Amino acid sequence: MGKRIFPLFIILIVSAMAITFLLRMGPFEQPIWMQVVFLFSTSTFTYIAFKNKSEISFVIVSICAIVMLFSLSLRFFCF
Numbered sequence: 001m002g003k004r005i006f007p008l009f010i011i012l013i014v015s016a017m018a019i020t021f022l023l024r025m026g027p028f029e030q031p032i033w034m035q036v037v038f039l040f041s042t043s044t045f046t047y048i049a050f051k052n053k054s055e056i057s058f059v060i061v062s063i064c065a066i067v068m069l070f071s072l073s074l075r076f077f078c079f
Contacts, residue, residue: 007055010059014063035075038064039069042061045061
């Protein structure tokens, strides 16, 4: 049980730090369609990494997906 919870703490902590940095900078400057494509691909890779039980890949790609999702929501709801 503890072995599965540890990656989630890493994901939450690093995502929170990246989101805090995003709040200071503002959302990413790519076009929205590029952000949506990146979010779709990272979400797909996250699912594949989870299914293959590749822990390091899952952590890295899920952090990217969470941060991109937050950047998109920042763009739509705040600016």
